[in-house]
Amino acid sequence: MAAVMTPSARPRAGLVLVTGRAALALLVFLSPAVARAEGDRALRATLDEVRARHDVPALWAGRFHADGRRVVAVSGVRKHGDVDPAHLDDLVHIGSCTKAMTAVMVARRCSRETLTFDTTLAELFPSVGTGDGETLAASAWGTVTVDELLRHTSGVPANPDWWALHRAHPGDPVAARRALLEWLLSRERPAPGFLYSNVGYALLGHIVESIEGKPWETLVTDEVFQPLGLTTAAFGPLPPEGATGAWGHVVRDGITEPVRIDNPPPLGPAGRVHLTIADWSRFARAFTGEVDNADRSRLGVSPRDWARLLEPRSGENYAGGWGLHDRAWGSGRVLSHSGSNTTWTCVAWVAPGRDFCLLGATNTGAPAAGKACDEAVSACLDPRLLPFDAPAERR
Numbered sequence: 001m002a003a004v005m006t007p008s009a010r011p012r013a014g015l016v017l018v019t020g021r022a023a024l025a026l027l028v029f030l031s032p033a034v035a036r037a038e039g040d041r042a043l044r045a046t047l048d049e050v051r052a053r054h055d056v057p058a059l060w061a062g063r064f065h066a067d068g069r070r071v072v073a074v075s076g077v078r079k080h081g082d083v084d085p086a087h088l089d090d091l092v093h094i095g096s097c098t099k100a101m102t103a104v105m106v107a108r109r110c111s112r113e114t115l116t117f118d119t120t121l122a123e124l125f126p127s128v129g130t131g132d133g134e135t136l137a138a139s140a141w142g143t144v145t146v147d148e149l150l151r152h153t154s155g156v157p158a159n160p161d162w163w164a165l166h167r168a169h170p171g172d173p174v175a176a177r178r179a180l181l182e183w184l185l186s187r188e189r190p191a192p193g194f195l196y197s198n199v200g201y202a203l204l205g206h207i208v209e210s211i212e213g214k215p216w217e218t219l220v221t222d223e224v225f226q227p228l229g230l231t232t233a234a235f236g237p238l239p240p241e242g243a244t245g246a247w248g249h250v251v252r253d254g255i256t257e258p259v260r261i262d263n264p265p266p267l268g269p270a271g272r273v274h275l276t277i278a279d280w281s282r283f284a285r286a287f288t289g290e291v292d293n294a295d296r297s298r299l300g301v302s303p304r305d306w307a308r309l310l311e312p313r314s315g316e317n318y319a320g321g322w323g324l325h326d327r328a329w330g331s332g333r334v335l336s337h338s339g340s341n342t343t344w345t346c347v348a349w350v351a352p353g354r355d356f357c358l359l360g361a362t363n364t365g366a367p368a369a370g371k372a373c374d375e376a377v378s379a380c381l382d383p384r385l386l387p388f389d390a391p392a393e394r395r
Helices: 032-054 095-112 146-151 162-168 173-185 198-212 216-228 265-271 277-287 294-299 303-309 369-379
Strands: 058-065 070-076 091-093 248-252 255-259 273-276 322-327 332-340 345-351 356-362
Touching (some): 032 058, 032 070, 058 369, 070 277, 216 277, 277 356, 356 369
C-alpha cells in the first residue's frame, strides 16, 4: 500500500435536519420499550434511504443521552458484494476522533501536575537534536506549548511520510514518534495560525508516553478504555485479523473495493482507534453536562483542567480534540469532529448543555461518505424518534 492514510482535515461545519420519507409512529403514547424499538426502526428506514442515495456499503448512527436513553440503528452490509448485514455491535473506525482521547490523557497529566498546558517542547525534550548539533531547545520549535499543540496553533506541519517513519522503526511506534521531533527540526516554523496537524497530536501522545515510560497504546487502554468500560476499543484495520465484522472500503476507478488497511502505527494518537458505536458513545458522553459528570472523575481530569482543555479562545474554534461551534439545537456551544482513515468515515457531535451526543459512521472513504454521515446524524435529531426530555418518572 503506497498511499498514506490521513484523517479528515477539518470538523464539519454543521447539521441540517434531514426528514426521511419513512413514516414515524407517534411514540409519545407508547411504552418506553416499545417507543424505543419503534424509534430505532424509524431511524433504520431513514438510514436505508440515506445509504442508498449516497451508495455507501453500511451506515451506523445514533443519538445517545447521558441518562442512558438512545435511538440507534444500522443499515447496509459489512462487505461490498456480500449479503452479510452490518450489525450494531460491529467495530467502527473513528479516525481523527481519536484525538479527543489523546487530549484527555494530556489533561489527566495536568491534573496530576506532571505536566501543564503551558509546558514547552524545549522543557520536555531539551536534549533532542540532529546530527549537526542543532537542538530542539535552541530552535524556533522549542517554544511550542502543549496548549498550542492541542489547538493546532503551533505551526507544526500536518503530516510527514508516516510510512517512512514506520519502516524506519518497525514494531516501535514510540521510537517513530521520537523521530518526529528530529524531523520537525528540519522544518521552518511558520507564522502563528491554525493548521490542522496529525503530527501535533502524535507529539502529544509522545509527550504522555515519555512522561510515563509506557507506549501511548498501553496508556490510552489503561486510562481511557478501561475506566469507561470500552471493552471493544483497540487499534488497527477492520475487521481484526481472523475475526468477522465490517470491512473498510475504497473507490478505485469507480469500483468499490473492500480493504483491510489503516493508518500506520506512529500516527496512533491522532487517529487509529476502533470500537463499537455503543462504546464510542460512552466516551463521547463524558463530554456531556456543563458541570458534573461521573466519567470525568473516572478519567482522572479535574473540573478546572477539563474547562481549560475545552476553553474557547477569541478567533479560534478548536480545543482539546474538538471543533467548537454554536448550534440552536444544542442550546449553545457544541463539540464536533470528523474522522477518516480513507477506508472509514465518521462524525461526532456533543451537546454539553443538553446532555446528548450524535454519532455516525460508514465503512468507506468514498467522496460521498462524509455527506452520508452528516445526513445520518442529522436524522437522529428528529424528536419523533426519541423525545429530548426524559419522561417525568425518569427524572
